[in-house]
Amino acid sequence: MSQSYDRGLVEDFGRWREFSAGMWAWVFHKFTGWVLVGYLFTHIAVLSTAISAAGQTQAIAAENDVYTTVIVALESLLVVRILEVGLLAVAVFHILNGCRLLLVDLGVGLESQDKSFYASLILTGAIVVASVPTFLAGVF
């Protein structure tokens, strides 16, 4: 074999512009999956403040136990509210695309896999936009 030129990673750079629907679906699914895994850790961290709050009946009744104060403090931040909207977007897309992948695995409607991807994108957008008033209520 003659020597050959390995184009290496350079050839992949900028190739995302040529992605088609199925490829974008895969990229977004991976991305949202990792975001959800990351969120799981913060979720557990926040929820675990309830452990130290457990049993403080008086504090809970007065709504100044550790868990409640942490939640209230977090929810009063605009950043957290915006991140929550983002979290919803990520979760909804992951769910919808997961359903799409389920259909793909079952071999149902493989010809319209690109359309179902666009549909899940549009639906995600609609749900997220509709959720904005709820998420941002009372923070300003």
Place this chain on the structure above:
Amino acid sequence: MSTQVPETETETEAETDVEHSEPLAPAQEERMRKKAEARADREERARREAAERADDDEDTYHLKVFRFDPEVEGKQEPRFDDFHVPYEKGMTVLDALIYARDTFDSSLTFRHSCRQAICGSDALFINGRQRLGCKTQLSDLDQPVRVEPLPHADVEKDLVVDMDHFYDQMEAVEPYFDADELPDGELEEQRQTRENREKVKMSTRCIWCGACMSSCNIAAGNNEYLGPAAINKAYRFAMDEREGEDRKQHRLNILEQENGVWRCQTQFSCTEVCPKDIPLTEHIQELKREAVKNNLKFW
């Protein structure tokens, strides 16, 4: 630009010598005169055509072609060459490349054979997508037409890539018919039902061009992965009812492995680029279900 202006043929000198050598017979003289006229006419026409071509810039297609030659110093650094190829109706990318090679630069290297999308030699990366050069009309493409060798394969020279690994993977799935039981008579035919033929029909259309392997992201990062083409080949035989249970079990054993069907992430890239429109992802998914059915047992 390494393009050269095509040389205009000038053979007049040698022939004028003959004319002046000695007195000729009238008939011969007449013939020579006619020939000279015809030659002048031809040259005039060629000049006119060349001039028209130069004037008519919109009638040429601009190709940017990947060039690399490991054996020539100064060409070891990959570069893009520009070719302006006169457009003719119905011209494909392969036609344009052939024109560029024959007219401008005879060192331009690419594979081609049948020129009708059957041999599978000329899968190229054209304008950001794996396509067959002979099946892609220039008129469908935006200019400049960027022609590169298939991604995720080692480039040997210019547009020629090393296909060895691809062929190895195709061999790995044992791509030949091998029935458990042969019919008694030596000349007995092994008939397939029409339904079964329909089922494997699309998978038989593979021409081993390697476009799907090149487009597959998973195959790019994992050399062990069988890849869409090989799995499709396995599908063609695993789904063939004439082969029998033992053989099918053997085929599924190959496909079920870590780097068999389960590497597929259903990105549909292979299905998008396949020049023969084989539903590759569908076939891979069906083999996945077969593999599950093969291993799930309800006692």
